[in-house]
Each structure stands twice: as structure tokens, then as C-alpha cells.
Amino acid sequence: MKQLKKEGTLKIHLLIVVMVMGFWSCNKKNLPIAYSSKESKNREIYLLDVENGTKTKITSYEGADGYPSWSPDRKQIAFYAKYDRNKTWSIHTMNSDGTNRKRLTHEKNRWxxxxxxxxxxxxxxxxxxxxxxxxxxxxxxxxxxxDGSEQQQIKQLEGIAPSFLEDGRILYHSKSPNSEICIANSDGSNIITLTNNEVDDWQPKVSPDGKEIAFISKRDGNQEVYVMNMDGSNQKRLTFNKVDDWTPSWSPDGSQLIFSSETDKFFDIYMMDKDGSNLKRIVEKGSQPSWFK
Structure with missing residues (x-):
């Protein structure tokens, strides 16, 4: 019986690998989205086939998994998991089929x-x-x-939601309150501030061509998705919702954006063209989406 169960689990993993590998040859718009969801008992990480809407759960953890991020070679996903009754959040990596899960950070009472x-x-x-x-x-x-080695704080930077630009610099938002979108060298030097508001600007994500940044802001009274040029110019509001929007992510060809929007129960994930048009819901009970690059 144990052998049959093991063989069945192996087949599931092989199917996920085949599914993910198959996406690589598809049109870029149809590459999979990783996201977190409470569709099952706990918050888990799923993959969404954008073309046909098929969802595949790739984690099974007694706590909560989220914030998935694809590696450049498309073979791994970095993410966080919660421990100690949600008091400790830690960074992990795994293969894109959910196998080979590794915990990289272990500091207690840190998020x-x-x-x-x-x-x-x-x-x-x-x-x-x-x-x-x-x-x-x-x-x-x-x-x-x-692999989790050589962990070090970039002490000159205060803020969260960091990501790398192609030139190795870091895009992030500065410490609350009044967070602003910033770019700095990887050693924390040469900080450039792109926004200037009395409210928070959060969660910046650069477009695949490196020309635009999507982010969220409360500047118009509600937390919405915005976009601007890399130098901070031409800031435009894209969403007009009654609830807060979160975590924008670009499509691989840069023509679309996905983001999560609050509901009375959890979040839903929406897709729209990069000018804000053609808005549609693509996932119920999903958040923290990350498009396969």
C-alpha cells in the first residue's frame, strides 16, 4: 500500500513538471501564474494555467505558504511560510512542482x-x-x-517589498509611514526616490522591458494600482475599486497586469491590460500573484 501511495505521488509530481515544462513553449501570455490561496484548509501555493483556467496545488503545509516568486531559470519558486502560530515567517525555496522544499531563514519572531x-x-x-x-x-x-548562505542586512535601506532590477539595483518601498517608491544600489548606496506623497506608495514591480513600474497607492483615498515611468514621471491610476488592491505583477510580455483585490472573505485575483482596460477576475480566493517569466 505504501509503495502504491509513493508511486501515485510521484506520478502527480511528474504531471506537474510536464505541465510547467509545456508552458515554456506557449505564447508568453499563457505562462502560468503562481499565487497563494485558501481554497484548501490552509493557505497554499497554486499554479494557474492562464489559457484554460486549470489550477494545481503544489504545496501541502499545516501552516501558511505565500508570496511565490519564480527563479529566472523557471525551475524554482521562492516563497514564505509561517511558524510559531504566525509569529515567525521564514523564506523557503522549492522546485516548480513543489518538491525539494528548503527552509532558508530561521530567525524567530521575525516576519x-x-x-x-x-x-x-x-x-x-x-x-x-x-x-x-x-x-x-x-x-x-x-x-x-x-541556497540561504551569507545572509546579510542592507543596513542603509529601511523598507520592504524589494526586488532586483536587471542592472542589479534594488527596487523597494521605504519605511512606513509615508512609504515612497525607491531604487538603490545593492549595497544600499545612491538611493533615488521616485514618488513624493503624504500617503503610502507600496509594492513596486518593474515591467519586463524595464521601462515602467507598477505599484499601489492610497493617494486618491483608496488603495489602487498605479503605473509610472522608471524615472517616476507620468504616474497614472489604473484601478477604481471600492476595496483595497494589492501586489501587482506584470505579464511576461508586459502587456497585462495581475493583482489581488480584497473581498469580505479573502482576496480575488484580477487581470487587466496595462492601461487598466479589459479588467476581469481570474481567481477567487487567491492573493499574492506572480506571473511566470
């Missing part, structure tokens, strides 16, 4: 989240948040090798 890969796949940058012994809230940016 490690939003991992993203360097363009060469050798580094992972992530956010760390926590309250210290005197009650001060910290928002830090850390970097490590993709």
Missing part, C-alpha cells in the same frame, strides 16, 4: 517575506519586519545566496 531572485538566480532579496524590545517597529531589507 521574512516577499523574496525575489537576482537576474542571474544566484541571490535572493527579501523583507524582514519585527518589533524590538522597546517597541520600535523595524522594516529591513536583507540579501542572501539562493
Amino acid at each position: 521574512d517575506s516577499a523574496p525575489t531572485w537576482s537576474p542571474d538566480g544566484k541571490k535572493i532579496v527579501f523583507a524582514r519586519e519585527y518589533k524590538d524590545s522597546v517597541g520600535m517597529w523595524h522594516e529591513e531589507i536583507w540579501m542572501m545566496n539562493s
Whole structure:
């Protein structure tokens, strides 16, 4: 019986591998989306086939998994998982079929989240948040090798939601309150501030051609998706919802954006053209989407 169960599990993993490999030869718009969902008992990571709507669960964890991020070679996903009754968040990696799960960070009572890969796949940058012994809230940016070694804080940077640009610089939003979208060198030097508002601008993501940045902002009273040029010019509002929107992500060809939007129960994931048109819901009970690059 155990052997049959093992063989059945192996077949499922092989099917997921075949599915993911098959996407590579598809039109770029149809490459899969990784996202987190509470469709099952716990928050797990799923893959969505954009073309036919097929969903595949690739994690099975007693806690919560989320913030999936594809590696440049498309073979791995970085993500976070929660421990200690959600008091500790840690960064992990796994193969794109959910196998070979590895925990990379282990600091207790720290919230490690939003991992993203360097363009060469050798580094992972992530956010760390926590309250210290005197009650001060910290928002830090850390970097490590993709195997979890050589973890170090980029001490000049205060903020979260970091990601690499193609030239190796880091895009992030600065510490709350009044977070702004910023770019800095990987050592924390030469900080460039792109936005300037009395409210928070959060969660920046650069377009595949490196010319635009999608982000979220509360500047018009509600948290919506915006886009701007890489130098901060031409800032435009794309969504007009009554609820808060989160975590924009670009399609591989840069023609579309996906994002999550709050509901009374959880979140739903929406897709739209990069000018805000053709808005449609693609996932119920899903959040933190990341499009396969």
C-alpha cells in the first residue's frame, strides 16, 4: 500500500513538471501564474494555467505558504511560510512542482517575506519586519545566496517589498509611514526616490522591458494600482475599486497586469491590460500573484 501511495505521488509530481515544462513553449501570455490561496484548509501555493483556467496545488503545509516568486531559470519558486502560530515567517525555496522544499531563514519572531531572485538566480532579496524590545517597529531589507548562505542586512535601506532590477539595483518601498517608491544600489548606496506623497506608495514591480513600474497607492483615498515611468514621471491610476488592491505583477510580455483585490472573505485575483482596460477576475480566493517569466 505504501509503495502504491509513493508511486501515485510521484506520478502527480511528474504531471506537474510536464505541465510547467509545456508552458515554456506557449505564447508568453499563457505562462502560468503562481499565487497563494485558501481554497484548501490552509493557505497554499497554486499554479494557474492562464489559457484554460486549470489550477494545481503544489504545496501541502499545516501552516501558511505565500508570496511565490519564480527563479529566472523557471525551475524554482521562492516563497514564505509561517511558524510559531504566525509569529515567525521564514523564506523557503522549492522546485516548480513543489518538491525539494528548503527552509532558508530561521530567525524567530521575525516576519521574512516577499523574496525575489537576482537576474542571474544566484541571490535572493527579501523583507524582514519585527518589533524590538522597546517597541520600535523595524522594516529591513536583507540579501542572501539562493541556497540561504551569507545572509546579510542592507543596513542603509529601511523598507520592504524589494526586488532586483536587471542592472542589479534594488527596487523597494521605504519605511512606513509615508512609504515612497525607491531604487538603490545593492549595497544600499545612491538611493533615488521616485514618488513624493503624504500617503503610502507600496509594492513596486518593474515591467519586463524595464521601462515602467507598477505599484499601489492610497493617494486618491483608496488603495489602487498605479503605473509610472522608471524615472517616476507620468504616474497614472489604473484601478477604481471600492476595496483595497494589492501586489501587482506584470505579464511576461508586459502587456497585462495581475493583482489581488480584497473581498469580505479573502482576496480575488484580477487581470487587466496595462492601461487598466479589459479588467476581469481570474481567481477567487487567491492573493499574492506572480506571473511566470
